[in-house]
Each structure stands twice: as C-alpha cells, then as structure tokens.
Amino acid sequence: GGYMSLYVGARHQEQVAKVMAFSPVAMDFPMRGYLLRDVLVRAGAHHPQRVYLDMGDREKLEFCGPQELVDHLAELRMTMTEAGHTQLLARVVPGDRHDERAWGRRFPQAYRWAFFGEEPDVQQD
DSSP states (O other), X not given: OHHHHHHHXXXXXXXXXXXXXXXXXXXXXXXOHXXXXXXXXXXXXXXXXEEEEEEETTOOBTTBOHHHHHHHHHHHHHHHHHTTOOSEEEEEETTOOSSHHHHHHHHHHHHHHHHHOOOOSSOOO
C-alpha cells in the first residue's frame, strides 16, 4: 500500500496533491525498492504535494526487523528530499507494528497533517 501510494503520487502529481504512505516497504530485497526510488527521483516534484511517510518502531516482516525498516524509512525520506519534495513528513511511531490496527490509529493525525497542516502529537525524523 505505501509503496503503491508513493508510485501513484509520483506518476500522477498533477492529480494527486497528498500522499499518505503508511509503513512503506521499498527495500531492494525482496521489493526491488531501487526501482521505486528511481521513479521518485526521475519524477521530481513538479506539482505541489504533501507527502506523509511513517513507520512503527516495532514493525517487522519475515525478511527484516524493526531497525532495518526504520533505517529504510530514513533512506526513503532522503530520496523524497532529493526528488525535490519540501512538504514532507516522515515519522517513526513508538510502539506501533506493521498492521491495520496501527495504521488506523495513525490515520487521523496523518490526515490532519496532509489536509490541514496540523503537526502530529508524536514525531521523529
């Protein structure tokens, strides 16, 4: 979901003004994340977008643990900055996992930031 949100936002900037990517996993293995990062950089930031990224600090998948995912979020944030995005928020949320319950808890603050510019309560870059 997060991977595709970023892809669609990059490819259709003229129609997508806000991108909310919860727990985006775009690692090189097994996700071929270098392809997405290349699309993001090549697309640039030609239309104003607010881009929200987040990751829980307790997320893990069968092929990686929490620290790898958090480190990767920082890399993805750097990619978005390199692409020219200035309205960007990347958060690491203490205690959250990689599941719908966690994403649901984070959604209201992400929505308020994306649409109204309200800063979330818990934020870490």
